[in-house]
Amino acid sequence: MKKIFKLLLIGFMVVLFGCGKEEKKEITISAAASLKEVMNEIILEFEKENKDIKININLGGSGALKNQIISGAPVDIVFFASQKDLKDLDEKGMIEKNYNEDILKNRMVIVGKEKINDLSEIKNHKIAIGTPETVPAGKYAKEVLNNSNLWNEVQNNIVFSKDVRSAMQYVEIDEVDYAFIYKTDAKIMKNGIISFIVPETLHKPIIYSYGIIKDKNSKEVIKFYEFLKSEYSQSLYEKYNFEIANK
Template identity: 45%
Template sequence: MKKKSIFILIINILFVFFLGCAKEEKKVITVGAEISLKDSLNQIVEQFQQSNKNIIVNIEFDASKLLRKQASKGTNLDLIILASKDDMEELEKAKVITESKEILENNMIVAGRKKIDKLEEIKGYRVAIGDPEYSPAGVYSIEILKNSQLFEEIKPDIVLARDVRSAMQYVDLYEVDYAFIYKTESKVMKNAQIVYEIPNEFHSPIIYSCGILSGKESEEIKSFYKFLGNGNSREIFLKHGFKVLDPRNKINVEKMKNKGEKK
């Protein structure tokens, strides 16, 4: 009888242990995010997890175009945030994304140590930009230079960086004289400053979109997707210098597809 009682006790302990493990099981979601969101998004994830103890959010930061290519080839990503409307639209057309919305807008500036009154004053100096093959910031930078009729003159002095944050670091570490970066990146500079604010008419609108990848529409992912547009997230984005767009500006790819088929 004594052995039987001990055996039953052990079974009960194991049952309680495994039950506890089941209760503590957490869902993991993986977000691919544009590198310029690093500081703001880390804070947002921290807030999200405070009220969603059962969800772990892992973020992979990289240049938007690299994240788009990663998503196109099949990936572990559940949700993606890009700084380029074109890249998000490509994913939508390829049916890689099932739902997306525009959440933020940014501006381009020139960073350096000496104020300039006009863009022409960067001629003859080394200028860092994000590599346009990987970074939307690089695409915007080339667009600005071409619209300003400066590209051919400045081209020999352009230093390509992997992404916009790397371009910011080049100028902040005195490796170049100027850098074309997002205005939000200036908030983490230590040795450089905004020397010129580029008029918006010189480049396409810098719109950040987030989208849920096809087959990844779980409640946990939808919960974080929704959280990106709530009051707490909006305050954090604003604090980091982003313009926050109307969260109702939402695109449901499946609805668009069905609408097109009816026509």
């Protein structure tokens, strides 16, 4: 009898203390691959300040992330390297009205192993760009090549990648001679240099937009949304060569 009572007491204590332990609130953000390093730092600081919240991050090409969300992927916040991808979700009624805005600016560069003085010098070289249909950096790269009357001349030499980081890696492992990537990605490149800074007149402005998914505006999600545009986060964006959109 004593043994049964002891087991019941242990079971009661497990239930009592188990119920008293509050589970962390989990938030999932889908973010452009070019945000990887800065998002890791932001999340680390946010979780340090908010020990009851855990942030999960899903990185990739903005167009691919958008399509995942349209297909029902469980996401709370999106952070795209493209105004259009956020606008597409907004037009489908999938973004909270009061929680979406432009936040960052970036620049397009060509990276390789040596400098070039003119865009035309990439002709007859193997080039990596993100797949234009799903990767904003690839879309901007195609726009640059079209506006420079080079697309038809280089098209057969292009290697398409799943995101901007993959395009950069093709240069680092010598699979291609040049790649169109963001200035921010070039900062973390280990085996290559900025060969050419693309004039901004050759493409639309590179604007990053973010927002909360419809009906996901819990107090915890809003807290993280606000933290993403805080002075602390802005200092980290600038550390990684991003520009603040509204400055």
